[in-house]
Amino acid sequence: xxxxxxxxxxxxxxxxxxxxxxxxxxxxxxxxxxxxxxxxxxxxxxxxxxxxxxxxxxxxxxxxx
Numbered sequence: 001x002x003x004x005x006x007x008x009x010x011x012x013x014x015x016x017x018x019x020x021x022x023x024x025x026x027x028x029x030x031x032x033x034x035x036x037x038x039x040x041x042x043x044x045x046x047x048x049x050x051x052x053x054x055x056x057x058x059x060x061x062x063x064x065x
Contacts, residue, residue, distance in 0.1 A: 022047035 022044045030037055037043055 022051075025051070 023039055025047050026037055026039050026043055029035055
């Protein structure tokens with residue numbers, strides 16, 4: 001990219017998306033099920049690990065006819 005401002009902006013948006021998606025998942029679980037889970041680094045890591053494990057297990061599943 002020739003425009004450095006655009007590159008920095010895209011990097012910042014990507015970084016925020018990566019950082020904030022676990023917080024959005026915790027918030028949605030709290031809202032839907034009234035669980036009162038606190039948002040801290042441990043719960044953030046737990047969400048990242050849980051989603052990663054689920055994604056690996058689902059993508060590893062292949063339906064055979």
